[in-house]
Amino acid sequence: MDITVHHPAGLSGADRAAWTSLQTRAPALGSPQLANPFLAPEFALAVGRCRGGVRIAVIREDGRPAAFLPFQRSALGVGRAIGLGVSDAQGLVHRPGFRWDARELLGACGLSVLEFDHLVEGQSPFGGTALRAHASPVIDVAGGYRAYLEGLRARSPKFARTTLAKERRLGRDVGPVRYVHDERDPAALLTLTRWKSAQYRRTGRSDRFARPWIARLVRELFHTRTDSFAGLLSVLYAGERPVAAHFGPRSGSVLSCWFPAYDPQYAKYSPGLVLHLRMAEAAAAASMAYLDLGRGASAYKDSLKTREIPVAEGWVMRRHPVALGHWARRAPVRALRNAVLARPQLREPAGRLLERVGRLRSRE
Known part of the structure; x- marks a missing residue:
C-alpha cells in the first residue's frame, strides 16, 4: 500500500x-x-x-x-x-x-x-x-416525514399522541411554538451548552463542556459550513423563549444527533421530544436519509427510532x-x-x- x-x-x-x-x-x-x-x-x-x-x-x-x-x-x-x-x-x-x-x-x-x-x-x-x-438507533426519513410519523403512530401510538399533544399545550401555555432548523445566533449555542452542562451535573455525569477542547470543537464546528458539511444548531422556541436545542454535524445525507438539551423549567411539555420530531421533519424536507441518534440505551431513542445500525x-x-x-x-x-x-x-x-x-x- x-x-x-x-x-x-x-x-x-x-x-x-x-x-x-x-x-x-x-x-x-x-x-x-x-x-x-x-x-x-x-x-x-x-x-x-x-x-x-x-x-x-x-x-x-x-x-x-x-x-x-x-x-x-x-x-x-x-x-x-x-x-x-x-x-x-x-x-x-x-x-x-x-x-x-x-x-x-x-x-x-x-x-x-x-x-x-x-x-x-x-x-x-x-x-x-x-x-x-x-x-x-436511527430515524429514517428518506421516505418523507409523513411516512415516518405514520410509522411512529403505528409503532408507538401513545408516545406519538402524547408528544404531539404536549407540543400543542406548550403553544397554548407559553407561546406560539416556532422551530429554527439552522439557528445562527451564537447566544443560542451558549444557552444550549449551559443547559447541557447543568444536565451532566444533575445526572452525576462528567461535564463534557468543562473540557476546553470539546467546548472549542463545538464552536469551531458551529462556524464550519461547506456544501457537504455543517455544524447545525436547531432551536425550539415557545413565544420568544428557547425551550430546547440541539447541536450536531450534518453531511449531505445524515444528521448526527450529538448534543440535545432543554430548559428543565418546561420539562412537563417534553420539549426535547418535540424538538426531535421537528428535526426529523426538517431533515426529510432537506432530502436527507436519516438521523443518527448515537449509540447508547435511552427510552426516548427507543421511542423515536425506526431501526438500528x-x-x-x-x-x-x-x-x-x-x-x-x-x-x-x-x-x-x-x-x-x-x-x-x-x-x-x-x-x-x-x-x-x-x-x-x-x-x-x-x-x-
Whole structure:
C-alpha cells in the first residue's frame, strides 16, 4: 500500500476534495455509513485545530487517493480514532471494494494499537475478537416525514399522541411554538451548552463542556459550513423563549444527533421530544436519509427510532509491548462498563446512583 501520513494542516486541497467525493458518492455506491459527518474531512480538521497528535493517513492507488484514515497518536504510538469519546462514527473512508491490511496500515502510521468506540460497518480488515458490536438507533426519513410519523403512530401510538399533544399545550401555555432548523445566533449555542452542562451535573455525569477542547470543537464546528458539511444548531422556541436545542454535524445525507438539551423549567411539555420530531421533519424536507441518534440505551431513542445500525468498540493491534500494555489497562474498564450498560437491572440502579451524586454536587 502507498501510505502517506499528514498533519491536518498539510492535507492538500486535492486530497480534501477526493475525500469529500468518496463520502458524497458512498450512499449511492452501497456504503451509506461512510457518509456520516463524523467521517468528513471538516470534522477531522476541526479536531486537529483543537487537539494535538491528530494525523491523517492517505492511501493511494496508481497515485490517486483511495482511502483516508484520520486518527490521534500519542508519543508512545497509541492511536485513537479521531474524536474518540465524542464522535459517533469512526473508520476508514474508502472507495467501493477497497481492501487493506490493518497491521500494515498501523505500521505506516507509527501505531502499535488503534482504538475505536464507534467503528462503522464495512471495516472487516479491522475486525477480530477485540471488537464488540453495539446497536446505534436511527430515524429514517428518506421516505418523507409523513411516512415516518405514520410509522411512529403505528409503532408507538401513545408516545406519538402524547408528544404531539404536549407540543400543542406548550403553544397554548407559553407561546406560539416556532422551530429554527439552522439557528445562527451564537447566544443560542451558549444557552444550549449551559443547559447541557447543568444536565451532566444533575445526572452525576462528567461535564463534557468543562473540557476546553470539546467546548472549542463545538464552536469551531458551529462556524464550519461547506456544501457537504455543517455544524447545525436547531432551536425550539415557545413565544420568544428557547425551550430546547440541539447541536450536531450534518453531511449531505445524515444528521448526527450529538448534543440535545432543554430548559428543565418546561420539562412537563417534553420539549426535547418535540424538538426531535421537528428535526426529523426538517431533515426529510432537506432530502436527507436519516438521523443518527448515537449509540447508547435511552427510552426516548427507543421511542423515536425506526431501526438500528451496528457500530463496534475495541482495537486492532500489532505485536508490541505498548499495545499489550494498552490492552491490559483498557480492556477491564470497557468490559465492566459494557456489562452495566447491557443489563437493565444494573443500568437503572447505576443511573439512579449517578443522579443522587448529581443532586449532592448541586448542593455544594
